[in-house]
Amino acid sequence: MADQILQVEHLEKYYQKRHVLYDINFSVAKGEVVTLLGPSGSGKSTLIRCLNGLEPYQKGTITFEDQQVDPTEKNWQQIRQKIGMVFQSYDLFPNLTVIDNIMLGPTKVQKQSADAARAEAIQLLQRVGLEDYADAYPRMLSGGQKQRIAIVRALALHPDFMLFDEVTASLDPEMVRGVLNIIKDLAETDNMTMIVVTHEMNFAQEIADRVLFLENGKILEQTPSKQFFAKPQTDRAQEFLDSMDF
Amino acid sequence: MDHSGISVLFEGTNFTRLLGGLWVTVKIAGVALILGLILGIVLGVLRTFKNRLLRLILRLYLEFFRIVPTVVLLFLFYYILPKQLNFNLPADQIATLVFALWVGAEMSDIVRGALISVPKHQRESGLAIGLNRYQLYRYVLIPQAITLEIPATINLATRVIKTTSLLMLISVMDVINIGQQIIEANNHTHPTGVFWVYGLIFLFYFLIDYPLSWWAKRLEKRRLERTNG
Numbered sequence: 117m118a119d120q121i122l123q124v125e126h127l128e129k130y131y132q133k134r135h136v137l138y139d140i141n142f143s144v145a146k147g148e149v150v151t152l153l154g155p156s157g158s159g160k161s162t163l164i165r166c167l168n169g170l171e172p173y174q175k176g177t178i179t180f181e182d183q184q185v186d187p188t189e190k191n192w193q194q195i196r197q198k199i200g201m202v203f204q205s206y207d208l209f210p211n212l213t214v215i216d217n218i219m220l221g222p223t224k225v226q227k228q229s230a231d232a233a234r235a236e237a238i239q240l241l242q243r244v245g246l247e248d249y250a251d252a253y254p255r256m257l258s259g260g261q262k263q264r265i266a267i268v269r270a271l272a273l274h275p276d277f278m279l280f281d282e283v284t285a286s287l288d289p290e291m292v293r294g295v296l297n298i299i300k301d302l303a304e305t306d307n308m309t310m311i312v313v314t315h316e317m318n319f320a321q322e323i324a325d326r327v328l329f330l331e332n333g334k335i336l337e338q339t340p341s342k343q344f345f346a347k348p349q350t351d352r353a354q355e356f357l358d359s360m361d362f
Numbered sequence: 363m364d365h366s367g368i369s370v371l372f373e374g375t376n377f378t379r380l381l382g383g384l385w386v387t388v389k390i391a392g393v394a395l396i397l398g399l400i401l402g403i404v405l406g407v408l409r410t411f412k413n414r415l416l417r418l419i420l421r422l423y424l425e426f427f428r429i430v431p432t433v434v435l436l437f438l439f440y441y442i443l444p445k446q447l448n449f450n451l452p453a454d455q456i457a458t459l460v461f462a463l464w465v466g467a468e469m470s471d472i473v474r475g476a477l478i479s480v481p482k483h484q485r486e487s488g489l490a491i492g493l494n495r496y497q498l499y500r501y502v503l504i505p506q507a508i509t510l511e512i513p514a515t516i517n518l519a520t521r522v523i524k525t526t527s528l529l530m531l532i533s534v535m536d537v538i539n540i541g542q543q544i545i546e547a548n549n550h551t552h553p554t555g556v557f558w559v560y561g562l563i564f565l566f567y568f569l570i571d572y573p574l575s576w577w578a579k580r581l582e583k584r585r586l587e588r589t590n591g
Contacts (some may be wrong), residue, residue: 170486189495197492207487212504220501221491266487268447273491 120182121277121309122167127284129159130165131335136162138334140176144277147307151320151341154330155184155356160313163330164279167311168201172179175283183274196227201279204286206262208254213239214252214265221273221308233272240268244298260291267298278310285315292316299323317360321345329353367554371562376544377440378558383537384566388456388531390534391523397513398522400468401462407473407499430523431514435460438534453534465522472514476507500545511555520571527567537563555568 122144128136137159144150152160165171167178169185169192178185179196208217215237222233241247244264254262263283270278280299284292296319302308303323314320320327324341329348337349348354371377379480409420429436439460444450451459480503488502530539548555 166489170489193489193492193494193549201487201490203483203487203490205483207481207483209484210505211502216566221493224497225492225494225499269491318563331436 119178120144121146122169123177125138125177125179126171127163127178128172129162129165129173130180134360136333137166138332140335142328142335144309144311144339146309148325149303149323150326150328151324152311152328152330153317153320154314155354159329159333160330161281162333164201164281164313165310167306168196168199168279170201178337182311198276199220199271199279200273200275200277202263202266202270202283204282206254206266208262208265208269210254213251213253214246216256217254217265218272220268226273237268238270239274241265244268250271255304258291259287260294262297263291264298267295271302276309279309280310280312280314282313282315284319297324315343315360316350317357329356331356364560367552369560370544370548370552370555371551371558373548376548380537380562380566383535383540386584387523387526387529387536387538388570389527390458390461390529390536391519392457394465395522397458397462398465398469399533399556400467402588403504404476405470407504410469410477424467425456426472427464432460432464433528433531436528436532453532454531457529457532457534461522461526466519468518469515471499472511472518473507480506481488492504493512513578513582513585516581518576520574520578521589523571523574524567537538537566 117209120143124140124142127137127140128135140163142150152164154160155181162171166173169187169189172187178187178292182263185191185195208214209220215234218237218240219230219233222228222236223230238247238250244267246261246264246268249257249261249265254265257265267283274324284295289297296316299310299312300319301321312320312323313340321341324344327337327338327339327344328335329339329343329350329352330345331352334350336352339349339353345357348357371380371501403425405420409417411417437457440453441482482507484502485498488498493501510588526536527538529536533539541563545556545559553559
C-alpha cells in the first residue's frame with residue numbers, strides 16, 4: 117500500500133500483569149480518517165495513547181512515516197510534534213492566555229519567531245471563530261470553546277496526523293456540533309489524516325473512511341465505514357450498533 | 363514617670379542599636395529565604411523524578427532538617443563542624459547557611475506537593491505538543507505549582523523569621539541579643555526595662571510577621587475563589 121503514514125504491528129500492552137491490548141495490527145493511509153469504536157473499557161483510549169507515546173507498550177512496533185519508532189522518551193518528543201493530540205478534558209494550560217497556549221509549542225518546541233507564531237495562531241483562531249478570545253484565560257471560556265482552542269493548539273504545530281480521544285465526551289450536547297464541525301472541516305478541507313475515538317455514531321458515520329471495532333483489547337473488525345454501519349462483519353459489532361441507538 | 367522604664371529605649375543609642383539588631387535578623391532571614399527558595403525549588407523538582415535513589419537521598423535530607431531541632435542544627439554547624447572539618451565562618455554566615463538549608467528542605471516538600479497536585483492531564487497535554495521535560499516544568503508545571511504553594515511558602519517565611527530568635531545562642535548580634543545587652547546594662551537604672559525592651563521586640567516581630575500571614579491568608583482565599591468560580 118502506498119503512502120501509509122502509520123503502521124502498527126503486533127502491538128501488545130500490559131498494565132503490570134493485566135493484558136489490555138492483544139496483537140493490534142492496522143495501518144492508516146495518508147488522508148484517511150479512521151474511527152475507533154467499541155464499548156467502554158475496550159482499549160480505544162489506551163491504543164490511541166500508545167500511538168503518541170503517552171503509554172508504553174510491551175511488544176510490537178509502530179512505524180510512523182516509514183520510520184520504525186524507537187520508543188524512547190527523546191524520540192517520542194520529536195515525533196509528537198508531527199502528531200497532534202486532543203483529549204477529552206481539553207487541558208488548556210490555565211496559567212497561560214489562549215494565544216500563549218497556542219504559541220507555546222510553535223515558539224518553544226519548533227523555535228518559530230513569536231511574530232510568525234502569533235500571526236498563525238490568530239489565523240487559526242479565526243478559523244474556529246474565537247479570535248476575540250485570544251487574550252482571555254481558559255477559565256473564562258465554555259467547554260466547547262476550550263475544546264476548539266485545544267484543537268487549534270495542536271494544529272499550530274502543523275501536524276501530519278491528528279489523534280482525537282473522545283473530544284466531545286465531556287461537552288454539553290449543544291457544544292458538540294461546533295467541535296465536530298471543525299474536525300470534519302479538517303478532514304474535508306485539509307485532507308488531514310486522523311484517528312478519532314468517539315461515542316458519537318452519527319459523527320463517526322459522517323466522517324470515517326474506515327472503522328476499527330475494538331472489544332476487550334482486540335480489534336474484532338476493520339471495515340470500510342459505509343459497510344460497517346450498513347452491515348458489520350461481526351455479530352458483536354452489530355449488537356454494539358443496535359445498542360447505541362442513533 | 364522618671365522610672366517607668368520606657369525611657370530605657372531612648373537612652374543613648376539604644377534605639378538605633380535595637381534597629382541595627384533587627385536589621386541583622388531581617389538580613390539573615392531574608393538571605394536564607396532567598397537561597398532556600400531556590401534550593402527548595404530545584405530539590406522539589408528533582409523529588410518528582412522517577413529515580414528512586416535520588417528521591418531517597420532527598421527525602422533523608424528533608425527529614426534530617428525537619429526532625430533535628432533548629433537549635434541543635436545551629437550548634438552542630440557553629441561548634442562541631444568547624445572543629446571536624448576545619449570550616450570557619452562568622453556566626454551570622456553560619457546562621458544564614460543553616461537557615462537556608464532548613465528552608466530548602468521544607469521548601470522542597472512544598473514544591474513537590476504542589477507539583478504532584480497539578481493534574482496529570484496537564485503533563486500529558488504538555489508532552490503532546492512536543493515539550494521536553496525541562497520545557498514542561500518551566501512553562502506548564504512550575505507556574506501552576508507556584509500559585510498552589512505561595513501561601514505555604516509565606517507561612518514558612520514567618521516561621522523562619524520567628525526562629526531567628528535562637529540566633530543569640532550562637533552569639534549573632536540579632537535584635538534579641540542586643541535587647542538582652544541593653545537590659546543587663548541598664549538593670550540598675552531601669553529595673554522594669556526588661557518589660558519595655560521585650561515589648562518593643564515583640565512589636566518588631568509582630569510588625570514583620572503579621573502582614574505576611576495576612577497576605578498568605580488573602581492569597582489562599584483568592585485562589586479558592588478563583589478555582590471555585
